[in-house]
Amino acid sequence: MDQDNRIGDTLLEVKNISLSFGGVKALTDISFDIKEGEIRAIIGPNGAGKSSMLNVINGFYHPQEGEVWFRGKKRESMKPYQVARQGVARTFQNIALFKGMSTLDNLMTGCITHMKTNIFLQAIWKGPAEREELEFRERVEHIIDFLGIQAIRKTPVGRLPYGMQKRVELGRALAAQPKLLLLDEPMAGMNLEEKEDMSRFILDVNDEFGTTITLIEHDIGVVMDLSDRIVVLDYGCKLADGTPDVVRNDQAVIDAYLGVSHDD
């Protein structure tokens, strides 16, 4: 019921995306949309093209065919940093933190697209640069509290355990205050407790900040619980798209996941 006023217009739409690497077709004619405020999942077996799909959305891969529409406008070919500056943040399947920097510095770097003072003001520091720094420090401290990572604020992230790194990476993405947050297997390799924590963070982010989230996840139970709608990919093609209930009962999806042969 609150579902209806939480979810708004289309935020992002991909139309007929095809992507191949040499002879390998990673994505074939994929179309779907992501609505403002929803949690959208992409699932599928290994090598289905899920990560490639996120890479297309954030401008890291450039598809041979198809269009990406963001906030009602067709997006021309863009560099990843330009996409980030439009309000798209993401985390990676293999964590991509700045390992030599502290948790705090990683999160502060996440804010970088919003920081404006020029190099001369930075050189002087006192005045605008320091004020800006403190303003964003405040924002970052909120995220640190939210994620419960106060104790590792000053620790170089390379020294943190895997689960914590995943959390810091989420924090860095949140620091950008994105409109669209892309999470590539945020719970991979986590134990049950860590998965529960992460699920709660995802729901809270969506709920409190109204952030639209697109996530890839292998744990079907988690996906069914979290998401509003699910896209299923297999061998680069779209198998199904809909609410968890629809997807769960889709024959093609069941076959793909159970490996049932199609010849009967």
Added chain:
Amino acid sequence: MFYRESGDFKTNYADDQQSFPIKLDRYAVWVLLAFAFFVVPFFINDYWEKSVLVPFLVWSMAALGLNILTGYCGQVSLGTGGFMAVGAYSCYKLMIAFPGLNIFFVVILAGIITAIVGIAFGLPSLRIKGFYLAVATLASQFFLIWMFNKIPWFYNYSSSGMITAPERTMFGIAISGPSAPSWATYLFCLTLVTIFAFIARNLTRGRIGRAWKSIHDMDIAAEIIGIPPLQAKLSAFAVSSFYIGMSGAMLFGVYLGSAEPGEAFGIDKSFLVLFMVIIGGLGSILGSFLGAAFLILVPVLMKNIMVGAFGWPADLAAHLELLFIGALIMFFLVVEPHGLAQLWRMTKEKLRLWPFPH
């Protein structure tokens, strides 16, 4: 009194992110600066100026510059000598063209010119990385030295091919030229290096420094969170070259007085500064100073001991010195890649717990 941070609580974020978060460090820095500015000038003599203090300051400036590029932004450069030459020749041409210009501004302008040249030579860094970038910067080193040798306009068609710094003043006191007093050249260099060390600290702790560090750690991730890689790398090249250009201008204008490009700014100087940064500590402002101090002072010390005290022949001492420095560089690369600055940090860490290690 113990050296410690307990009891030194931070109650707001401004205190937490200052340059020297521990009170005792803060005092130590101020005491050191006060000593350098208000005591040393009264006691400095020609030997201390020429052999120890001024070279230390000049090479600290160069090490700060290279540390910004290599230590913070992760772009290895072997072109430092060439960029110092750009600073030196800019300094020379500016001195000749504007005889009335205060030497302080001459050095700053020489830095700015070098920054522009640095941006041009930094352009390939978008495409090439690591070892290949090092080779490209090596090419720029040779190209620049060749250019300053070959084009007579740079050395005003002098028959020797050398450039010689005329006397230039600040507040009526000679800073360059043969009659400049020791205390004046020392204070001039000290002032510049102090100002720009604080600026380097400010740049590296804020937005721009984090952009550089993130490029260093993982350039793809940096781009994906919204950092334009070209802009970040070129700004590092610009700032770094600015510092290196100033150090070249100081080396030529204030310290050497005259220079020949291959001799004063050869490839050995590029390596010297790189070793300073490695030994001192990559990505550390303090490390730039420690590295410069080490590589300037250790040779002076060794020479004094071997030649002065033991009476060994000077060329034997020079060879032993090279061996020793070479061994040290290997030691640091293998055992402590974060350099003297890290050793210093660890010592403080221990002191902080002392005398109760648990």
